Amino acid sequence: MHKIILASNSKVRKKILDENGIECKVFPSNVDEELVKKSLIKENTSPELISKNLAELKANKISLKFNNEIVLGADSVIDINRELVSKPKNREEALKILKKLNGKTHHLISSICISKNGSMIWNYTEKAALTMKNMTDQQLKEYLYKIKDEELYSYNVYQIEGEGRTLFSKIEGDEDTIMGLPVKKIKDYLKNLE
Secondary structure, three states, X not given: OOOEEEOOOOHHHHHHHHHOOOOEEEOOOOOOHHHHHHHHHHOOXXXXXXXXXXXXXXXXXXXXXXXOOOEEEEEEEEEEOOEEEOOOOOHHHHHHHHHHHOOOEEEEEEEEEEEEOOEEEEXXXXXXXXXXXXXXXXXXXXXXXXXXXXXXXXXXXXXXXXXXXXXXXXXXXOHHHHOOOOHHHHHHHHHHHO
């Protein structure tokens, strides 16, 4: 299978690739995601398209630096009734986000983009639906108390492969997609390149 460059410093995405036998070097794109999101929201862009655009932006930016290399960009967004939920900047924001999701179904949208020489050559977007249990403010605070800062700020407010699973009554969708990388589609695509 092809070696790729991952345009992300997400430890979870790197781990998913490693576990699936996809060799990769890591070069974070350092794209200002919030700035891009704000601009796209002003244009009334759908959450799916925002996720896709961010994945493409990250992949294209890094692929310009590596001639003829395959670069993978990825992005995930939380969409609740067509409103995007961004990663929390502090624990107060995290609690507000959990209250917004509390007892409701939201979608986690993960997009991936493969670029070469500064241009997208393939992309894919997948959606999962997650229904959060009805929880008291105290239960939400207790959940947040268990979560380390690093996990909270890099995985949004829940980490599905860890403590975050306890928040949900129903999860519909691929677990790798929920963790930010629909890896089965990446493997299929890379096999076709061989």
